Amino acid sequence: MMTQLASSEKMASIGQMAAGVAHEINTPLGVILGYSQLLKDDFPSNTEVGESLRVIERQTRACQKIVTDLLNFSRQSESSREDTSLNEMLSEVIAVTEHSLSMDHITIHQNLDPNLDTVTADTEKLRQVFINFINNAHHAMEDMASGELCISTRNSADSREIIATIQDTGHGITKTIRQNIFDPFFTTKPVGKGTGLGLSVSYGIIEELEGKIDVESPVTDPETGDTVSGTAFHIILPVVPKKQHGITTGTCASGKVR
């Protein structure tokens, strides 16, 4: 409990700091982007200056992406809630990531339960979460001769939750590394490849939905009980959120309505 408490306090203070820094950085980034776009008109892309300006623009956009991730992480960006079909969203995500995965000899297996319950969530944020998991799985398998990515969804036995699993046959996560993977800025990837924000942002989004993320590495085959290499992330989401906000019909608990 002490460790958990210390970790949530750390998350909260890093979140506040991150939100502050992100707000401050957003304005000058917008100015840099604006001026480089203005200058681009005077220098075509086939000139040296034009090429440099395009690099500045690309890198500034990369910074803006980090800032957005930071703001999401600190949950400063507003969330909307709507009925979300996870299967539909996952099929779309698979369609856009399929090509780059197949370039690295990764086969996708999808096993989406057609009777999956809907969840109430911010679909765009959830999409971001699953893209993060798929990207991580991709990174873990890209240096291998081949790999397999299994994406599955199912209802829990008591129908209160849905479980989405993203499983890869990549290099796995050691015990020591596993302790840190949800920490903001924790990455084992080289500079430019990882920001270490994917899982911490995803953690924030899933926590806001009162769900949880389980990590399995190495993975145990549910049928044979065998241990297989790779990693599985299970994302568990409540079908009906416990805390329902907003206007409901019915009487108050006290029975008095003014």
Ligand SMILES: Nc1ncnc2c1ncn2[C@@H]1O[C@H](COP(=O)(O)OP(=O)(O)O)[C@@H](O)[C@H]1O
């Ligand atoms: N599927 C996976 N297989 C192996 N390692 C993983 C996987 N997913 C996450 N990790 C580990 O967790 C770290 C943090 O992930 P993340 O927060 O997404 O940041 P980033 O991808 O930018 O490094 C990664 O650097 C990697 O070490």
Ligand SMILES: [Mg+2]
């Ligand atoms: Mg990542």
